[in-house]
Amino acid sequence: MSKKRQQEMNKMSNESEKESLNFIEHIVEKHNESGRFNQKVLTRFPPEPNGFLHIGHAKAICVSFDLAQKYGGQTNLRFDDTNPSTEKTDFVEAIKKDIQWLGFEWEDRLFFTSDYFQQLYDYAVQLIKAGKAYVDFSSPETMDYEKRLGRESRFRDSSPALNEYLFEQMKTGRFPDGFCALRLKIDMNADNWLMRDPLIYRIKHESHHNTGNDWCVYPMYDWAHGLSDSIEGITHSLCSLEFEVHRELYDWCLEELGVYQPQQIEFSRLNMTYTITSKRKLKDLIASNIVEGWDDPRMPTISGMRRRGYPALAIKNFIRRAGVSKRDQYIDLSSLENCVRDALNQSAARVMAVLNPLKLIISNYPEDKVEQLSVINNPEDESMGARNVPFSRELYIEQEDFAIEPHKKWRRLAPGRDVRFKGAYILHCTGFKANDEGEVEEVYCTYYENSKSGQDESGIKAKGTLHWVSIAQAIPAEVRIYDRLFTDPSPDSHKESYRDENDKKRKRAVDYKTFINPDSLKVVNGYTEPSLVAEKIGQQFQFMRLGYFSVDKDSLPEHRVFNRVVALKDSWSKIQNRR
């Protein structure tokens, strides 16, 4: 009693006093107090258009957009397109669609790093003139070697005038790919290897998705990113932890040029159990036909989750619930699934569908009679109203809902049992017919005429409630039952020992494909109630007692296709497995 009261007091004081801040918000508040930036928070989301966005990117999007929104600021969308070899306009469009679908707006602030190519080039010339950059003709192998030893390139001390000339020659296309490159002159003995004369421009005679053939020299990430942030006046440049060591170089470039300096802040990426987010491996899954494509409903891509039927709100809630920190997150997939159920429980209309049909005949129900029963659409939301569902003498029920010899906690149909049929009558099971193999083929019942839903005068207490469809009016449907793509919680991070040719013990990564779940997709042919006629692609429903399902893009009027978004929680299977 006193403990409970104390908890309530704590809750109240927490709500009224101060919500907790993540570490980035703490930094922003400090900046606001000190006046580090004399402007509103401006963040950016900087994807490289070389693939589809996945759940990890969704976190980056939420973190940057949410932070800006919280402090009354804005967020730019900037495509970090400095590598023409991998980038495509198709990806630009797919990424824009995904961000919009998540519900974030960049308004008129859509940028491309490639829009700044001239400016970035001019900045590089500025550093060359200051003797802080040089054109290096060393091979990558040589420089790799020199770097390890902390030795300087023999081209390092050529004159600024010569370097300026050579860089211009690079730009005009005089040299072939890889012939030379532009390096920053920093410190070949720096503890941070990135500061050991990093390369900032390379030659690529390749067409760029945005600038076409205007350029044959392209800036590297470390040169382009900080400067783009600076040009746009970004205040807080949020990125993932692996860029931590880049911050020193980010700051160096901006300080040397004497330009406006944003604050880079790194946070940890999001990992999920039973999931892979390496772009390379996702591409590999597609290439090896394990999944259909980027938007396969089993993919952790935003487009995959959208097609599966995950609401955008569920994804955002999941990410916000997970929070932001610098520790490696490895979040349970079930946490995401829970957010999906949460959202859909509120928004999805309930309907009845039978996936593994078993024929049931009500012997005392008139053969030609069809009743239209009014069934409520969503007990969580009365405004969603009710619909009519036909009831007749012959029904389909779920095979799993009938047992010849039931478990002691069984509440469903079995010989001699009474069970409520959702929205209809209480039925009494009188018998069944089985084939030679002992498989049940038909179930026989009688109904209590005075037990009609809403006007039950039978006085019978039925323990269980079943879903059903009337056979004559049911609509056939292909239902795709999706499950997790991997059987192992961390398919990406297993190591195994082996002996090499010299019989030396070694370790190597286990191929993640070892853990592919062979049952990640099962297709069943089921039946839905006839109210599901004019639904839109992407619309979600709850198939009562089964789970949430969405209309797949493959669905046609004459061949409906549903995806299982996520199953309902199933405490029965736990009870059953206990013995």
Added chain:
RNA sequence: UGGCCCAUGGUGUAAUUGGCAACACUACAGUUUUUGGUACUGUCAUUCUAGGUUCGAGUCCUGGUGGGCCAACCA
């Protein structure tokens, strides 16, 4: 091997910046229920370790241990 970062229940995040370790998810046990769903209630921690500073340490200091990242003409 060098450098940087991280360490709080099964999982993730908090802790008014040195003052009774809280919230969400999972799991388990119940209550309600015409969905074995939802909702509701309850249970689950010597804050990685050893020492130090302090009236008082999850928080500060030192050493250790464990994990992650970097050493691409990728981002």
